[in-house]
Each structure stands twice: as structure tokens, then as C-alpha cells.
Amino acid sequence: AQTVTQSQPEMSVQEAETVTLSCTYDTSESDYYLFWYKQPPSRQMILVIRQEAYKQQNATENRFSVNFQKAAKSFSLKISDSQLGDAAMYFCALYSGGGADGLTFGKGTHLIIQP
């Protein structure tokens, strides 16, 4: 069985500062994909960034970047220049196929942006 662990239930950051959200995972598959999703209060889940396990280069999307450490099975999300609109629940998710085509999610990290 595959697992995703987010050890930070809540994080707080000052507006314009940088914050890093942690995620570790476990899978026996060699081909898999990792995602960060954002879920604002009472709004739908939005894809923030994705990473293919076979790619060594860390993915970046504007102010969002990941630190993918395959050997350590670690996949952290860095948000630079935090904005008030970044406040949300952030979920780390794993897709490994191999007959299990659903995403496996962590429990989420509640990100608070302080003005």
C-alpha cells in the first residue's frame, strides 16, 4: 500500500515571506507522479504543481517550486513571496498507477498568511 504523510497540520507565514510545506511518501512503484493541490475555504481543489518521478529537475510554477528528493521519498513545496490568496489547505498527493489509479492524499497542511 502506498502512503503520503504531511507532518505539519498548520503553518503560518508573513505576507511576502517564503514558506516550505513538507511531504513524505512511500510506494513500491518505480514510476509515479507527485502533486500539490490547494483547497481554499469552501472552494474546489486546484492543482498547484506536479512532478514526474523520472525527472531529476525540480518542477517550478511561478512562485511555487518543489524540492523532490527521490531517495529520501520527500516532496516539499516552497511558496515564495507569499500572498493573502495563498491561504488554503494544501494537500500532497501521489499517483502510481500499477492498478491503483486513484490519487493517495496526505491529511493536508493549513496555511495561514499573516498580513
Place this chain on the structure above:
Amino acid sequence: DTGVSQNPRHKITKRGQNVTFRCDPISEHNRLYWYRQTLGQGPEFLTYFQNEAQLEKSRLLSDRFSAERPKGSFSTLEIQRTEQGDSAMYLCASSPSTVFRETQYFGPGTRLLVL
């Protein structure tokens, strides 16, 4: 390009009643997924369809749950004889079947409360 839509957005029912939710995926997305999200948790995979074929069901999907996607377009999720433990957010997601099929796009969810 319209996103994934779900109806109703909210549903309150009494224990023992049947409920049905609908999901309309992004046009031309062949894959459709159902997840359940309880308070303070990440979404949990329930089932998925490739076109009209239901290819995988989680052990979370008890006999009281049934899902259909009759023409490979919209899908319905029915819960029979609802129980208070069924109270949750039910999320639908879709993905293309080829390039980036691993990336799922989520709808706003249907929040179910069983009294």
C-alpha cells in the same frame, strides 16, 4: 473550457434515505473519479471510470454505494440507506486518458449531511 461541475452542492437527508449525486467532467476527459473527504482529512479514492467502464473500486465503497457512467459522459453516485457515517464531501475529478492522464481536475464537491 468549463471545469468539472457537481450537483447538488449541498444535500441534507435523514438516515435511511437514498441520495444521488451527479458529476459532469471536463469535456473529452475520458477518466472520471469519485473521492470522499471527511472533515480534517485528505480525499480518499472511491472508484473510477474509463469512459463508461468502472475499472476500480476501493474497499471504502460498500454495497450501499453504486456509481454509474452510462454514456461515458456524466456520472452518478448513489448512496442507499444512508448512515450518519456517510456525512462527508463527495468530490468528483476527471482527467484525459492520454497525455497528463495522471493529473486530475476536481469539481467543487457535494457536501452531504445525514441527520
